[in-house]
Amino acid sequence: MRQTVLDLEESKIREVANAGMGRSDVLAFWFGESDEVTPDFIRQAAIASLQAGETFYSHNLGLPELREAISAYTSKLHGPVGVERIAVTSGGVSALMLAVQAVVDAGDEVVAVTPVWPNLTAQAQIMGANLKRVSLQPEGGAWKLDLQRLLAAITPATRLLIVNAPNNPTGWTLSRDEQKAVLEHCRATGTWILADEVYERLYYETTPNGCAPSFLDVAGPDDRLIVAHSFSKSFLMTGWRLGWLVMPPALTHHMGKLIEFNTSCASVFTQRAAVEAMRRTDEVTPRVVAHLKTCRDTLVPLLQALPGVELSPAKGGMYAFFKLAGYDDSLALAKRLVAEAGIGLAPGNAFAPEAQGWLRWCFASKDVARLGQGVDRLATWLAR
Secondary structure: OOHHHHOOOOOHHHHHHHHHOOOOOOEEOOOOOOOOOOOHHHHHHHHHHHHOOOOOOOOOOOOHHHHHHHHHHHHHHHOOOOHHHEEEEOOHHHHHHHHHHHHOOOOOEEEEEEOOOHHHHHHHHHOOOEEEEEEOEEEOOEEEOOHHHHHHHOOOOEEEEEEEOOOOOOOOOOOHHHHHHHHHHHHHHOOEEEEEOOOOOOEOOOOOOOOOOOHHHOOOOOOOEEEEEEOOOOOOOHHHOOEEEEOOHHHHHHHHHHHHHHOOOOOHHHHHHHHHHHHOHHHOHHHHHHHHHHHHHHHHHHHHOOOOEEOOOOOEOOEEEEEEOOOOOHHHHHHHHHHHHOEEOEEHHHOOHHHOOEEEEEOOOOOOHHHHHHHHHHHHHHHO
């Protein structure tokens, strides 16, 4: 086996979850998903597809009707994005891996803004890239970007920049001016941008289109930009494993070849469900976002009231990312909280070494009262 694969770190989030799975006394907030099931009308579309016998392969790039629906959806949010720029993928994770496979060779330099979901940095390393991290910096619980430091790290030797905004785990989001500056700089250096924008609709600031700033708002169709999306978060479809990519038109045919050699295609019945999700987006996403904002605004003040907590409300995403004074080992702390307090949180050092000492709490809870119960358990544990 390749040494690169042998050297991959196992998920620290999964390590904590494995310590608590199967225990009914643990309140689990470790994974990045809502505990609310996919809306029934989406599930029924998949059932109807299966009942109709749609159990065969589809086009590598996805069903034409789904690609057209994604094109219309994206164009409504960000201006014209033609169907010739869309590829359907078997999950957002696959979308991101395909993008890295498409542009990164072994030995290439890749710059990533961290802390970030560990798959994003691992994918570049799997391809044999030389990874450079540019860390956000915490100020009063809010993580911020040193833009000049990032731009200085991106040189003509940089093949790819990876940016996740709104960010998992910190909630940090690029501003429009920052996006413009990054795009102009990457144009000058010839650097590709991979923008993971799966949380763009889970955004709590007021904007004209109801979502976070996107590179699609400032880039042209032929810019070296690949944007990854997923049905998981804002459509409550995590287990369906369906995502999509937006890319320059010249790349789409070749992306279809990569999909063929990775997964062949996404299953037809999940794509039928996604068509229905796109058709009835306004019945799903606004309600999800409103509920998540309630969850955030319930959890954050309760955590901030605890002694030694460093935390700022996230502008986007579904996480409270906080630090407890006096606890420097995130993984050890998370395991103790499972064993001693019955709370399941993700350790900060799962996302980057610089997030050591931090914890991620997924607040996407159908029952808001569970969040208060979790804080009560944490308060009791701290008092002990």
